[in-house]
Amino acid sequence: MLTFIAFAVFATWYTTCLFFYVATDEARADLAPEFEQKYGIDAMTHPIVMADYWRDGHYNIRPLVGLCIFLTIVSTGLGIMTFCTVSILRYLSRAESLLSTKTRQLQYALFRSLAVQTIIPVIFLHANCALAIGLPVFGIDFSLFCDFISVSCSCFPPFDAVATILLMRDYRKAVRSIVMCSYCTGGFSVLINGFFLFLIVFNSPASLTRYKVLLGNSAATDLVFSLSTTFLQCRLIPNKWAFAYVALGPAKYFGEQVSYYTYVLQLHSLFYLFLCFPVIISLRVDNGYC
Known part of the structure; x- marks a missing residue:
């Protein structure tokens, strides 16, 4: 199941970037000075994934379709996670008297770990990507925060791993023993x-x-x-x-x-x-x- 989901999401993103986020020559020419000044590369020849929402006084339909696909993927994922969270909490509350203390503690630890693993990418990854992809639709300049968005996306994997390690008691013990080595x-x-x-x-x-x-x-x-x-x-x-x-x-x-x-x-x-x-x-x- 996880393999199928990974393949489906990859195929969706690949298709979206290939057909809907196309860098046109006009858009490349507009960004060429900034690319040269900031990164020292030629925007006319360098590989670019671009969403050129507004051109010649009207919206371009292709990047807007790509934006809708992105919002659909994110909203679907958030909806499924919300439903699963509520279901897990209901199950734990009903089965609390049937579970041993150790099993109950383990289940709640796993739930906290899953919750944190959900919140961290939402904050550092999904929200930032949504801002980066969505703000240009309304003509909002976010150039002051673009570097922060890139850095925050790269912060997500280590924060996610550290949070999980800190929440799981067995992992904390293992880390303590390694650090003491x-x-x-x-x-x-x-x-x-x-x-x-x-x-x-x-x-x-x-x-x-x-x-x-x-x-x-x-x-x-x-x-x-x-x-x-x-x-x-x-x-x-x-x-x-x-x-x-x-x-x-x-x-x-x-x-x-x-x-x-x-x-x-x-x-x-x-x-x-x-x-x-x-x-x-x-x-x-x-x-x-x-």
């Missing part, structure tokens, strides 16, 4: 500090001559600390009056000495960076960066 945080730290070091070396302004060295020193030290942390995977084990550190990362396969030296390197980079902070702060004050 030093491989994840350490690897991310290595990437960020490596990129930061790249920016310092190749993109620092000339005015940061001395401060650039200290920034590079901090980034390199953080990078060493991240590498040693990821390689060591040190875990703390307390026991009332005592505590111990144990290496659970790749360092454990190289023997005690390698683990010990890696731990010393980790401590050294941590406290070395801490002792460098007064120098960095004094240089910032001396050069007027604060």
Whole structure:
């Protein structure tokens, strides 16, 4: 069923864009200066999907038909979602006494997840697309918001996934366990500090001559600390009056000495960076960066 729906919607949109949202030469010529100024492309030859609603003092029928198809698809989808939402709520209210606590909690969690998965695309995708497609029918200029509309459409997939993860308890637990994993945080730290070091070396302004060295020193030290942390995977084990550190990362396969030296390197980079902070702060004050 889902495969059929996906194919049908794709075919509908493909046909609509192919036959009803056609970029005519006159419309391309009108947009050519803005295309050249904003994107540096030739509007006369670049592939474009265009709805030219008004031309020569009258409405064009083809893009209006495409608009009607769009509104039909969206309104049908919203109608089905509304009907299903009401049906689910009625079923849960009737069957509440027949369901176990765990099953009821799971069903309500799934319902909340579906509701959020519906609301997010409506806000970030459908509403924005409706504005982009519908406002030109009335001659309303929305050029100030066109870039925002494109960005908000790209925000929909991550927000949708994050919202679902936060609403489902099992997913939240899995994310918590992954975040607590030093491989994840350490690897991310290595990437960020490596990129930061790249920016310092190749993109620092000339005015940061001395401060650039200290920034590079901090980034390199953080990078060493991240590498040693990821390689060591040190875990703390307390026991009332005592505590111990144990290496659970790749360092454990190289023997005690390698683990010990890696731990010393980790401590050294941590406290070395801490002792460098007064120098960095004094240089910032001396050069007027604060």
